[in-house]
Amino acid sequence: MRQLPEADRDAIRIAQDPQFTRWLEQITAMGGCSHPVHLSGSTTTLDAATGEILRRYDTRDEPGERLLIRCRNRRATVCAPCSRLHAGDTFHLVRAGLIGGKNVPVTVRQRPRLFITLTAPSFGAVHRAGEDRCRPRRDRSECEHGRPLGCGALHEPADSLVGQPLCADCYDYPAHVLWHAHAGKLWDRFVIGVRRQLASAAGVVQSRLPDHARLSFARVAEYQKRAAVHVHAIVRLDGPAGPTDEPPDWGTVDCLTDAVHASASRVAVRTLYSPAVGELALRWGVQVDARPLRADGDGPDDDAVAAYVAKYVTKGASETGAGTDYRLTTWDDIKAARVSGHVRTLMYTCWRLGGLPEFAPLRLRSWAHTLGYRGHILTKSRGYSTTYTALRADRAELMSGAPVPGTVAHTRWRYVGSGHTPGAALIAAGVADDLARLRETVREERSALPGEVDC
DSSP: OOOOOHHHHHHHHHHTSTTHHHHHHHHHHTTSOSSOEEEEEEEEEEETTTOOEEEEEEGGGSGGGOEEEOOOOOOTTTOHHHHHHHHHHHHHHHHHHHHOBTTBOGGGGGSOEEEEEEOOOOSSOBOOBSSSOSBOOSSOOBOTTSOBSOBOOOBOTTOTTTTSBSOTTTSOHHHHHHHHHTHHHHHHHHHHHHHHHHHHHHTSOGGGGGGTOEEEEEEEEEEOTTSOEEEEEEEEEEBTTBTTSOOOTTOOHHHHHHHHHHHHHHOOEEOOOBTTTBOOEEOOOSOEEEEEOOTTSSSSOHHHHHHHHHHHHTOOHHHHTSSOSSOOOSHHHHHHSOOOHHHHHHHHHHHHHHTSGGGGGGTTTTTGGGTTOOSOSEEEOTTSSOOHHHHHHHHHHHHHOOOOTTEEEEEEEEEEEESOOHHHHHHHHHHHHHHHHHHHHHHHHHHHSTTOOOO
16 A cells, blocks of 8 residues: 655544643644744733732743744745735835824825836846837948857747847856945935935935935845846935924925936945946946826825735745745755756856955845845835834734733743654645635635625
């Protein structure tokens, strides 16, 4: 008789455990998290006045004497249930800065607001998808390496050639990697430049701009098909007190738009001189988009913008085809990575440049899996809206109940492991699928009700 696979045998073992029901409750409470964290410890709640023990929780009563909690990984390729929760938090964080809520006044929707896109510059010609031919040319000229300078094909978006260089030898891989490594600094310079332009419009020195207006933003990084990061950002202009204050009369949408375009075209970051690549002046690409977000609906929809940003937060590097979701520690790791030749060359470039002393502070080898990009996927200014920490604290309080006044809690917790056994992973995946189908059913029923809006 054929023996069952290991995962199935393990799942049967777990299901036969006397504490299986409680274990399943933990898995369901985590939404079917695929890589949970295991904790051991206890929490004791005391009456603050008398010291009487009111409630005690101890993991010694739990299956395996441990409590399972979510891994909270944002990448859908690593943990789909937790990435969905992270996307939801991101949606509400971004949305609050657009229309108010979460301690942000609803008046922010009337402020000058832009949805901007900043792109990377060109590092060499790449194949493009679209309704037109890729790179048509009337002649059949070739580059110095003997490859055609044009491409007359019509590429579908899923074509593996899209984003790949026409000539890998002509492509400036060092500039691409170093641009990624300095993208965070380039964004900081851009924000400073916008503030400088706003101060000029107000007729004040830049150091006095906070007395008149404040710039708030939330930005997300996205990898393009050519494996270069570009930035989507929501930019809002408030008064000197932040979200609760109205901007001055000169602080209009047109003024903010002009400041964004002027800063994007002027700012630059220079790299340290290297005998290998020289000194580079890194800038934004020429394609800069700044769309006003209007409260009257004449512009991109606020909820759609928030959903757009939340979607990209959950994408891992491997999902976009622009790297891997795990660190590369050796040259052989790069060779074995399941990526395109273009991405692999970018990884090799990170490794080579990372070995040069002048680029040691950039830690390019540590970030070879993201092609040298070191920034967070989502960043925001302090005054834009709420924080992930506040959203998670609110959810935890909702799930566990508000603390009782006049009590004090003593806790003792330690990390004891992570992940699932093969059988547990199988059951957790089934729980995650069931919950996903339930959410879809509820969403369909809600959308069918009159007056209901599915966000």
